[in-house]
Amino acid sequence: MISYIKGTLAEKRDAGAVVEASGIGYFIYMSTTSLSGLPAEGKEVKVYTHFSVGQDAMRLYGFLDEEERDLFRMLIRVSGLGPKGALGILSTLSADELRFAILADDEKAISRAPGVGKKIAQKIIVELKDKMDLQEAFDAKSAHVAAAAVAGSTAMDDARDEAVQALVALGYGGAAALKAVKASQLPETASAEDWIREALKHM
Numbered sequence: 090m091i092s093y094i095k096g097t098l099a100e101k102r103d104a105g106a107v108v109e110a111s112g113i114g115y116f117i118y119m120s121t122t123s124l125s126g127l128p129a130e131g132k133e134v135k136v137y138t139h140f141s142v143g144q145d146a147m148r149l150y151g152f153l154d155e156e157e158r159d160l161f162r163m164l165i166r167v168s169g170l171g172p173k174g175a176l177g178i179l180s181t182l183s184a185d186e187l188r189f190a191i192l193a194d195d196e197k198a199i200s201r202a203p204g205v206g207k208k209i210a211q212k213i214i215v216e217l218k219d220k221m222d223l224q225e226a227f228d229a230k231s232a233h234v235a236a237a238a239v240a241g242s243t244a245m246d247d248a249r250d251e252a253v254q255a256l257v258a259l260g261y262g263g264a265a266a267l268k269a270v271k272a273s274q275l276p277e278t279a280s281a282e283d284w285i286r287e288a289l290k291h292m
Contacts, residue, residue, distance in 0.1 A: 091149065095135040098127055105151065108136055117151035118172070121180040126153050141165075141172055150176065157184050167216050169209055178202040178213075182264060189263020191217050198264035252284035261292060 094117070096110030105118040106127060117136055119127075128134055136151040137158045150172060152158040157179060164175035181202040182190060190198040191214050199210035249270050256266035266288070273287035 090140045091138050093135055093137045094149075094151070096133070098130050098132055098134045100130060101127060106136075108134060108151075115149060117149045118176065119151045120157070120176045122183060123151065123153045123157065123179075148172070160184055160187060163217055163220065164213065167209075167213050169212060170205070174202070174204050174209065177204055186264040186267055188221055189257060189267065192221055193257055193261070193263040194218075195262030195264055198262055248279060248281045249284050251281035252288055255281065255285055256288060256292075265292060 094108050094110050094115055096108045096115075098106060099109045099114055100107040101124060102116075105116055106124065107114045107116050109115075117138060119136075123136075136153065137155050138152075139150045139158055139161060141148045141150060150158075150161065152161065161172075161175050161179060164170055164178060165172055178187065178199060182198065186198070189195070194214055196207060196210040196214060199205060199213055200207050252270050253263075253266045256269070257263050261269075269288040269291040270284055272291045273284060275283055275287055279287075
């Protein structure tokens with residue numbers, strides 16, 4: 090119904106943000122990940138939205154990119170998981186981490202989200218795993234790394250990315266592998282093998 094809202098960021102709140110467009114202030118529920126990526130109040134912003142009609146209210150849920158919105162829509166289709174739980178997951182795991190967690194059957198990573206227990210995490214894996222592709226997950230991660238590098242971020246380089254892929258192939262959870270590699274302290278010239286050995290100390 091509403092694909093996105095483009096306007097001025099009027100206010101940031103704990104559960105979401107108010108975006109003013111054409112004289113109307115829209116309150117949009119957002120994950121903490123999306124909230125942290127918003128510009129300063131008073132700046133122009135474009136928020137991709139999902140319109141939800143519940144028994145007691147109509148709500149707008151917002152995301153900084155269509156990818157996160159697509160994951161949100163997949164999550165709310167899982168039986169027993171509503172919009173609040175889906176936002177909680179996306180506040181705990183990035184889109185890349187969530188995909189890797191699902192593909193690697195890493196229910197522990199998913200169940201760290203508030204209000205998401207072991208049974209719901211298992212349902213998410215069972216119902217969504219067949220809808221995801223490991224190569225596409227790696228391609229998406231690589232695209233995000235490249236974009237972050239262009240923006241001047243200290244994102245993982247190729248050797249570290251290879252290390253994450255290798256750890257996942259060895260059977261470790263995707264989210265855990267990412268965190269272990271990020272926690273490793275090695276020079277930028279280190280090889281993928283060096284990153285793997287160091288990351289295993291943090292697993």
